[in-house]
Amino acid sequence: MDADKIDDIAEIETTAEIDSTQDPFEQIIGQDQAITLVKSAVTQRRHVLLCGVPGIGKSMLAKAAASLLTRPKQEIRLHNNPDNPERPIISVHIIDEPQEDVEEPDIIDTKYARPEELPFEVGVHMGYRCPRCGSYSLPEHNLCMECGATKRCDWVGDNSYHGLFRTLEVIEEPALGSYSCYEERDGSTYEVLYQRTHRDTIQITRQIARSQAFPNSERVEVSQRVLISRDSTRFIRVSGASPVELLGDVKHDPYGGAENLGKEAYLRVIPGAIHEAHEGILYVDEIASLGAYQKHLLTAMQDKKYTITGHNPQSSGASVRVDNVPCDFILFASCNIEDLAKLIPPLRSRIRGYGYEIMLNSYIEKTKDTIADLYRFVAQTIREDGRIPHFTKDAVKKVIDHAEEIASSLDGQRNALTLRLRELGGLVRIAGDLAVQDESDLTMPMHVNRAKSICKGIELRSFGRAESIEKIHRDYGSYFF
Ligand SMILES: Nc1ncnc2c1ncn2[C@@H]1O[C@H](COP(=O)(O)OP(=O)(O)OP(=O)(O)O)[C@@H](O)[C@H]1O
Numbered sequence: 001m002d003a004d005k006i007d008d009i010a011e012i013e014t015t016a017e018i019d020s021t022q023d024p025f026e027q028i029i030g031q032d033q034a035i036t037l038v039k040s041a042v043t044q045r046r047h048v049l050l051c052g053v054p055g056i057g058k059s060m061l062a063k064a065a066a067s068l069l070t071r072p073k074q075e076i077r078l079h080n081n082p083d084n085p086e087r088p089i090i091s092v093h094i095i096d097e098p099q100e101d102v103e104e105p106d107i108i109d110t111k112y113a114r115p116e117e118l119p120f121e122v123g124v125h126m127g128y129r130c131p132r133c134g135s136y137s138l139p140e141h142n143l144c145m146e147c148g149a150t151k152r153c154d155w156v157g158d159n160s161y162h163g164l165f166r167t168l169e170v171i172e173e174p175a176l177g178s179y180s181c182y183e184e185r186d187g188s189t190y191e192v193l194y195q196r197t198h199r200d201t202i203q204i205t206r207q208i209a210r211s212q213a214f215p216n217s218e219r220v221e222v223s224q225r226v227l228i229s230r231d232s233t234r235f236i237r238v239s240g241a242s243p244v245e246l247l248g249d250v251k252h253d254p255y256g257g258a259e260n261l262g263k264e265a266y267l268r269v270i271p272g273a274i275h276e277a278h279e280g281i282l283y284v285d286e287i288a289s290l291g292a293y294q295k296h297l298l299t300a301m302q303d304k305k306y307t308i309t310g311h312n313p314q315s316s317g318a319s320v321r322v323d324n325v326p327c328d329f330i331l332f333a334s335c336n337i338e339d340l341a342k343l344i345p346p347l348r349s350r351i352r353g354y355g356y357e358i359m360l361n362s363y364i365e366k367t368k369d370t371i372a373d374l375y376r377f378v379a380q381t382i383r384e385d386g387r388i389p390h391f392t393k394d395a396v397k398k399v400i401d402h403a404e405e406i407a408s409s410l411d412g413q414r415n416a417l418t419l420r421l422r423e424l425g426g427l428v429r430i431a432g433d434l435a436v437q438d439e440s441d442l443t444m445p446m447h448v449n450r451a452k453s454i455c456k457g458i459e460l461r462s463f464g465r466a467e468s469i470e471k472i473h474r475d476y477g478s479y480f481f
């Protein structure tokens, strides 16, 4: 039976007959108005504040919103700045969709040679020649057979501590090597690729250099790196008040980035969540817990770019700064109604002015349609869990009765169903577990009854019935029932 067309619940025997939907928005129950606003917020690139009690689908809505994002167009690269290495430079590259008919570069010729015949420098790079005395030996020998020098040190490029590790990596895998270089001939640039195809044979392929074959494609220089890849997820979730996580950082280097000794500054820059969410969604759970960092978030939202610098003043990262790092994101923030007062007014005003504040329902009127929605929710929870048996119709009725009790006790509503569905999902899972224990193929009403007494909150069980639910709710800030 289609999830959307449960016209007559009486027709259903078990929840196995209810199909599940893959659409993340259709999985969200009872929040139709919020769904409409969220959909339009993503298309119009507006900010959203989701407000409501715990477990009613705030995070679900934000994740569903991410499914509407289109593929990012920009790749953010970071370049070494040779004139001032502590001020690496940002560049933004708009990347078009890949062209399907891109051809491989034309191969001009292919020939084979013995390793001894290779040009001296190529021989050194491929491990056949000793860089000190020039004598020939196989790349498997790390030391020169004639003079005892370490053959690989020089050709990995530097003597730094990073160079050492790269040296070790290469030595571990010396069996097949390759080396490529560029050759200028008759006014054209060719790429020459040397590949060790056999122990004593080198295949040499000469082809039109990539930059000439594809004039529009750039060869990536060594001194740049991709900071935010176009393929990275642009739905970024943050919680808590870590400035490093939110705003980025520059790692410490014990050598302070000294040339040939430390790690260059542009390689130590870590983007923050605001940068990783560029062209996407930044979901800040419990936004009030950001505290003082809310104003940095506000600046990022206003300027759509934000400087990355090291946060620890004792660290060598503190002297590095990257300006103008793009961070044009849609903010999705969530908070409980009691925490609204902790949001700084300009941030709230920004969200109101450029987006939506959405209050999510904590209950919904009990009608034929909303009962059908809860049937769908039970079926969905069972499928998602994957370890519990389906519910009989009577067992679902018990769950629905319970949803009505919660709406009455926590929201003071008659003839309503709760939308605190995380809690209700807990009941479904425990009832299912009890059915598994009983080796029952289906979850029965008695399992739901037993589950209800198990999932009563600790406070309620230890205080007994004497304490009123409202008092417990008030004192413990919980919504146990
Ligand atoms: N409206 C809903 N429709 C369907 N399932 C829901 C809904 N609300 C909650 N759930 C269930 O509860 C789980 C938790 O929901 P979610 O994380 O979205 O709640 P939340 O509002 O973000 O809570 P919190 O305030 O604690 O972060 C979901 O994975 C889902 O199984």
Ligand SMILES: [Mg+2]
Pocket (backbone or CB within 6 Å): 058, 059, 060, 285, 334
């Ligand atoms: Mg949440």
